[in-house]
Amino acid sequence: MLTAxxxxxxxxxxxxxxxCAAAPEITKTPRSSIxxxxxxxxxxxxxxxxxxxxxxxxxxxxxxxxxxxxxDFAREFFIAWLQSRRVRIAANMTHAQLRLKVFASVxxxxxxxxxxxxxxxxxxxxxxxxxxxxLFKDVKHVGHAEIRISTTDAETGEFVSESAPSAGKAHHDDxxxxxxxHFTHTDLEEERQWDLGQ
Numbered sequence: 001m002l003t004a005x006x007x008x009x010x011x012x013x014x015x016x017x018x019x020c021a022a023a024p025e026i027t028k029t030p031r032s033s034i035x036x037x038x039x040x041x042x043x044x045x046x047x048x049x050x051x052x053x054x055x056x057x058x059x060x061x062x063x064x065x066x067x068x069x070x071x072d073f074a075r076e077f078f079i080a081w082l083q084s085r086r087v088r089i090a091a092n093m094t095h096a097q098l099r100l101k102v103f104a105s106v107x108x109x110x111x112x113x114x115x116x117x118x119x120x121x122x123x124x125x126x127x128x129x130x131x132x133x134x135l136f137k138d139v140k141h142v143g144h145a146e147i148r149i150s151t152t153d154a155e156t157g158e159f160v161s162e163s164a165p166s167a168g169k170a171h172h173d174d175x176x177x178x179x180x181x182h183f184t185h186t187d188l189e190e191e192r193q194w195d196l197g198q
Contacts, residue, residue, distance in 0.1 A: 030069075031109070034141060034172050034188075035109045035141065035143070037143075037170070037172075037188045038109050038141060038142070038143025038170045038171075038172060038188065039070060039107060039108075039109060039143045039145065040077075040143075041143060041168070041170035041187070041188055042143035042144055042145035042168040042169055042170045043074055043077055043107070043145040043147075043168060044168065045145070045168030045169065045170065046145040046146060046147045046166045046167055046168030047078070047081050047147065047166070047168070048168070049166040049167075049168070050147065050149065050163060050166050051163070052081075052082060052085040052087060054151075054161065055082065055085070055087045055098065055100070055151075056085060056086045056087060057086055057087075057088070058087065058088065058097045058098055059088045059089075059090040059095055059096050059097045059098075060082070060087055060088070060089060060090060060096055060097065060098045060099070060100050060154075061089075061090045061092070061093050061096035061098070061099050061100065061154060062075070062078070062079055062082070062089060062100050062102060063099070063100065063101050063102065064078060064102045064104065065101070065102065065103050065104065066103075066104035066105075066107055067104075067105070067107070068107050068108065070104075070107045071104050071107060074104050074107055074145075075102075078102060078147070090154075093154060096154040097153075097154055097155075098151055098152070098153065098154055098160065099151070099152045099153070099154045099157075100149055100150070100151055101149070101150040101151075101152070102147065102148070102149050102150075103147070103148045103149075103150070104145065104146070104147055105146045105147075105148060105165065106144045106145060106146035106167070107144070107145055108143070108144050109141060109142065109143050109144075110140075110141070110142045110144065111139070111140065111141050111142075112139075112140045112142075113137070113138065113139050113140070114136070114137070114138040114140075115134065115136070115137045115138075116134075116135045116136040116137070117132065117133045117134040117135040117136070117137065118130075118132065118133040119132055120132040133179060134176045134177070134178075134179055135177070135178060135179075136175075136176070136177050137174075137175070137176040137177075138173060138174070138175050138176075139173070139174045140171065140172075140173050141171065141172045141173070142169060142170070142171045142172075143169065143170040143171070144167070144168075144169055145167065145168045145169075146165050146166065146167045146168075147163075147165070147166045148162070148163055148164070148165045148166070149162070149163040150162045150163075170187055170188060171185075171186065171187060172184070172185075172186040172188055173185045173186065
């Protein structure tokens with residue numbers, strides 16, 4: 001009888017097991033979507049202050065340096081920005097007229113918090129977690145980018161020019177007051193479009 005019961009239930013057990021195996025999983029990225037937006041906006045604003053007129057119509061080789069893994073994305077973003085300004089990117093140094101050493105001295109997101117109220121705590125012995133009570137809470141996220149370009153002649157290696165450090169910043173602040181009142185102040189949603197006519 002037990003064997004027959006197991007035999008009858010086996011298709012349902014397999015179905016449940018398959019359902020559990022196929023359950024979607026929420027992935028976690030090294031940076032949140034807000035942090036990614038902050039870095040991109042800060043980078044855009046830093047590039048807006050740079051003058052690419054001296055590179056227009058020329059073949060340039062780009063070497064990009066940064067202190068964080070974000071430099072890989074920033075390098076491709078910078079190259080796309082140059083191309084939108086009619087600058088040709090040389091595939092190798094032999095075809096380049098200018099060599100650009102680009103230093104991303106800052107690519108970061110800083111986080112700070114101000115809090116007035118009662119923080120969350122665990123009641124001893126009982127193990128009950130008492131929730132946070134916020135009279136005022138401000139969680140600040142600020143993206144920073146700083147770019148400097150050093151230009152040399154690709155053939156002779158002679159110094160041509162160096163840009164002043166160009167800095168960009170973006171912020172996203174979350175406020176909570178009297179526990180339930182919550183609002184956000186940010187400058188992330190500003191739409192940017194590169195001008196191909198420059």
